[in-house]
Amino acid sequence: MTNESRRENYLNVRYGVKSWLLTTDHKRIAILYLIGVTFFFAIGGIFAGLIRLELLTPPGDVFQSETYNKLFTTHGVMMIFFFMIPGIPGVLGNFLIPLMIGAKDVAFPRLNLLSWYLYIIGGLTALWAVVHGGVDTGWTFYTPYSTVYSNDWVVVTAVGIFIAGFSSILTGLNFLVTIHTMRAPGMTWMRMPLFCWGMYATGIIQILGTPVIAITLLLVAAERLFYLGIFNPAQGGDPVLFQHLFWFYSHPAVYIMILPAMAVISELVTAFSRKPIFGYKFIAASSIAIAVLSFLVWGHHMFVSGQSVYAGLVFSIISFMVAIPSAIKVFNWTATLYRGSVSYQTPLLYALGFIGLFTFGGLTGLFLAALGLDIHVHDTYFIVAHFHYIMVGGTIMGYLGGLHFWWPKISGKLYPELWSRVSAWVIFIGFNLTFFPQFILGYLGMPRRYHAYPPEFQVLNVMSTAGASILGVGYVIPLVYFIWSMRYGKDAADNPWGATGLEWQTPSPPPTENFPTTPVVTGKPYDYLTAGEKEVAVG
Amino acid sequence: MPFFPEQASTFARNVDHLYLFMIVVTAFFSLLIATLVVVFAIKFHRKAPDEIAGPVHESGLLEIVWTVIPLGLVLIMFFWGSSVYFRITRPPANALDIYVTGKQWMWKIQHTDGHREMNELHIPVGQPVRLTMASEDVIHSFFIPAFRFKRDVVPGRFATAWFEPTKPGKYHLFCAEYCGTRHSNMIGWIYVMTPADYQVWLSGGAPGETLASAGAKRFTEHACNTCHGDQPGARGPSLAGLFGKEIHLQNGQTLIADEAYIRESIVNPQAKIVAGYPPIMPTFQGLISEEGLLQLIAYIKSLSSAPAAAGGMAPAPTPAPERKSSMP
Amino acid sequence: MADAAQAVAPEAPRELRHHFVDLEAQKEASALGMWIFLVTEVLFFGGMFTAYVVYRAAYRRAFEGASNLLDIRLGAFNTAVLILSSLTMALAVWAASHGRRKLIVLFLFFTILLGSTFLGVKVIEYKQKFDHHEVPGAHFVVPEGLPRQSEMFFSLYFCMTGLHALHMIIGVGLLSWLVAKARRGEFTRRYNTPVEMVGLYWHFVDIVWIFLFPLLYLLGRHTL
């Protein structure tokens, strides 16, 4: 080891389990999140594998129907609530926001640790329900199935999600306050890295939306336990009201899942084309626009539910409107590459993958926002394909890209370049093979959440299962080499990519207090022309 | 391998056209973005490790262009999608009435002439069909891919919807809303028949009593007739000729009596009080099964139509309820 | 936390946490954080208010009739108690900002007392509902002359007042914690953020009740 690497940093200041479990250092908490998130992703992924295994053949021959229903419910719950939503904010957001704005920590470090504990407790609670039989309601918990018919583990799962919801609220709150009050001198709003803008927009959704799902799930649990009947038609309740309350959160929640990934992409694209981002203001503003508009479209999940046709019209047009800020982002990223100095390192491969797959997945969202068309494709595999394109092809690509980009900063080590490129390609190919056939399946009419299906759908399902196996391998490769690199990887320089941004001005890995002295910011972000000494003066 | 399910209803083609348009837009933008990204990445590949790109020339014009073009496209999609949707929502006047009850995990279908089916529906080609659907337990969804037709059946209220098959054949019926363990077994077949075959089918099998007469039985069973008996001094209004009539409510509103109104009058009578009557009718929520409600309604409807309407091609055609206001 | 110590310059005040520039920045962050938390609370109760609006419109008569079964005297009394407790809370915050240790403790104590009174009255009210079989669920008996959907009113009544009461209980807990701190003399003119923050929370809980009272107790009184 060189002298350099033995320098004191946040990883080696203190050792022992206790120093991790009681830490309030945002960087260590990020690592805790990384562990939790990977764990829940693996569980969700294994369940996905079992789903695909069952769907290899038309009859329901591998599992019982009951088991199959629990598989996709658990898959959805784990992936959405315990992987996607806490994922990028918990890991990259925690690690980077204070570094990027030149702060020593987030505004409420102890609260930050509490968030992690709530997340883990919530996740384990939900897992407990799975181990003991499990829920079979689908991740959407539609009433009256969840409140009157399914089993009592609904209550436990709802409580688990409720707890994790508080974690999400507190994380959002922490980030909002941090960005408002902790910016270093000179770090004005318009000098903030776009990653922080994205996380800010995410925070807005988290604090405004999450409480509504919390109360809704609480009512579902209460209804199940005490026979209240708020959503039970036999007692005068309206199941569609549940859907309103559920989607008031859960639609904005899909932007909780995509905005952080978009935020990562904005950073990657500039860093690997060594060029200021094209249309900084438009990208920043479109994040906020997405956050606000996202609250006005929830009814597009209810076009055939018996919602009023006029409400449907309004939800439809606004759903189309949310597409515009997303389009603005895509075009600005593309324009950033133009006349850049583009280097194809792994993070950029992921970023380009994101742009392509998100564009495609997003455009298929427009199919669903069109009233007449959604009637046919609603609750078919078309929907499944749409959201996996965005969440797996989009968010996970963004997350992996970001993880590769900042890995040298996080761990102080370099990952193996060759393997990382291989895995990026494996994931890309496996992904498309898994989910593209599902669009066709969906339009042909295969309903989702089907344990058994008519034989004419088999060919496409076999393709999908084949793709999923490739995809699974693609995900295991990075898992292995990241762990490998922590021990055997080459030491990383402070700024291995030659990127701008305060996080690259401090050692890799950073010291506990992040910066030796509080940085003072004097210029715009992504100023590659004059990067280095002049614009970002440390001291 | 087919990419489309069969087009077997009047609006299947409309939906497919919209779908094709969306595919074209999607293909265009996906290819555009993919091509640009790949071309830029190759063309502006970093040549020296310390190379730095030139300055960025922001362009307000470009931003406007790539905001306005997608905006225009989505507006087209919106109007197109909505017009298809409105076509699907508006039933024609001469529809054949079919009553559907969803139940974990089967579809029970009642024809007005008394024919009952399970997970199967026989209908004549070229005849608009109007479904009045109810669920006994959880939410189900009546989905016929070949017709591009789907409608959730939410317990606690009716779902009414229609379609018109255009091609004889046998088509999938799926339950599209997750409804519990055997959701994927809640499937069946739709048989679209030529009028001649349909007549044969109708005359085969012994239909039980008609829906309306089953409803009439329930009417006395639940003692509705004690108040709605048409005798002088009855406590409730007469129900003869009620269906499709304009009703004046106590609070001054008027509305047209349709299935949903009659249903509400039975399960939540306090919601809309008929002018001139006291709010004394008890609620029957939870006391009458969904099938029973459908029968009662068929009975009340039969009080309005010509008495000899049963049987024949289109038993008891229902008047198209008029639209109250000139909404779009 | 220990790793904070090294960064804090010797002259930094005890209450200053290491990552803030000064106490004022720290207080600003806490205040903003607390207000944002209250935003989430608004939407948390908002879910139930939405359900209330929908069902009240659908089952007007049931709601009015059932509302009349609530004891308006107890409701009004509790409203007054809560308003008074808000006053004593505001005074406690005032005392804290002037560093008046004895007064802080006194006012906090009064607030706790009033909060507990409120909860006590709530227990009485709930007990009455149990006795009259007006609690929704298996043992619910539809009240004489009311539509069946009056059960819905009571479902919402118990959810809304129950969660409000839960917030009160948490509030009383927080106040007790403050009393302990105040007695140790931890609050001074310069540092009294916890008192202020709990004050915000307590007033918010009061505001929720200000809406619950007319919405639950005062429907259809004129139809009696």
Add this chain to the structure above:
Amino acid sequence: MSLKKPHAPRLSAYFGVFAALMAFTTLTVWAAYQHLGVWNTPLALAIAVTKALLVALIFMHLRYSPKLTAFVVAASIFWLALLIIITVSDYLTRPWLPIYGR
């Protein structure tokens, strides 16, 4: 975003607000027994809003807080309104079209 403005109201303001809150409580109870037609509920809500405003502005020092705080509060009310108004608008417009979407 600075706290340098006057921090808090005078002590007398607290007692004034308290008196007003009690008066409004009495008023709203009294009004509930009057036959005001459709106006009973709007009046009760108007009184409740006034009371809430008094608590927020004086007891919670909103009047003396940074603009950002007021903005945060406004946002919460706005989003609550979105939730309620959009949901209710579904229920209100369902009967408009007498066939579908009921």
